[in-house]
Amino acid sequence: MTAGAKLLVWGASGHALVLADLVALLDGQIKLLVDTNPDVTSPLPGVPIVHSLDAVDQWLATASPGQRPDGFAVAIGGSHGLVRLGIHQQLVARGLDPAILIHPTAHVSASATIGSGTHVLAMAFVGAMATVGSECILNTAAIVDHECQVADGVHLGPGSTLAGCVTVASAAFVGAGATVLPRRKIGQSAIVGAGAVVTNDVAADTTVVGVPARPTA
Numbered sequence: 597m598t599a600g601a602k603l604l605v606w607g608a609s610g611h612a613l614v615l616a617d618l619v620a621l622l623d624g625q626i627k628l629l630v631d632t633n634p635d636v637t638s639p640l641p642g643v644p645i646v647h648s649l650d651a652v653d654q655w656l657a658t659a660s661p662g663q664r665p666d667g668f669a670v671a672i673g674g675s676h677g678l679v680r681l682g683i684h685q686q687l688v689a690r691g692l693d694p695a696i697l698i699h700p701t702a703h704v705s706a707s708a709t710i711g712s713g714t715h716v717l718a719m720a721f722v723g724a725m726a727t728v729g730s731e732c733i734l735n736t737a738a739i740v741d742h743e744c745q746v747a748d749g750v751h752l753g754p755g756s757t758l759a760g761c762v763t764v765a766s767a768a769f770v771g772a773g774a775t776v777l778p779r780r781k782i783g784q785s786a787i788v789g790a791g792a793v794v795t796n797d798v799a800a801d802t803t804v805v806g807v808p809a810r811p812t813a
């Protein structure tokens with residue numbers, strides 16, 4: 597994200613609060629919040645909230661140049677990678693730029709690549725030759741070690757570790773504090789429970805928990 601960017605943030609709960617801190621730190625501004633739950637009110641003083649894509653369109657059509665967002669961030673955590681990717685497409689189609697948000701305390705190797713709309717939070721680490729896709733969340737202190745391949749819409753929870761050369765398919769979710777051993781593969785939309793140690797590959801759409809990680813019934 598460039599300093600001075602004006603963002604629409606989709607989602608108005610926990611992850612939005614984290615992003616609000618980060619956007620302020622990076623000298624950006626949140627101009628509009630969106631949450632499809634009509635009961636949710638804006639948690640950010642002075643920042644308006646709308647509750648539908650139609651309302652976003654209306655806002656974009658009528659906002660003054662100073663109020664109109666030029667970029668966006670999708671602030672939906674958990675295992676909702678496919679939802680994040682869907683919203684990403686809809687906002688790109690409206691001419692908004694997906695912000696890459698990287699906390700100043702994170703380390704991203706010069707040889708790593710980070711996709712559009714991805715958030716790298718405080719103290720996260722992305723090692724040499726790692727590739728991270730679009731609309732991922734590398735949460736607080738997550739580690740993506742050398743040569744990992746992380747596809748679009750993946751969420752790595754706080755303090756989780758991908759050892760070297762791990763592959764994570766799209767929309768997978770790795771819970772807080774989980775560890776994935778080197779060269780293992782995590783399938784599409786799989787979930788790794790908090791604290792798990794993944795010693796074998798995890799199939800698509802499968803939840804594993806425990807040490808060593810085993811599929812749930």
Ligand SMILES: CC(C)(COP(=O)(O)OP(=O)(O)OC[C@H]1O[C@@H](n2cnc3c(N)ncnc32)[C@H](O)[C@@H]1OP(=O)(O)O)[C@@H](O)C(=O)NCCC(=O)NCCS
Pocket residue numbers: 673674735753754770771772773787788789790791792803804805806812
């Ligand atoms: C694995 C997980 C997705 C399962 O969620 P769920 O389907 O709602 O599961 P439940 O809470 O109903 O628990 C089902 C069973 O699995 C066990 N279980 C749940 N999570 C577990 C975990 N991480 N490790 C070991 N066992 C776990 C529960 O104790 C329960 O066992 P029981 O049936 O013997 O009582 C969830 O517990 C988890 O670990 N989520 C990660 C959360 C996280 O890290 N968030 C980061 C936010 S930024």
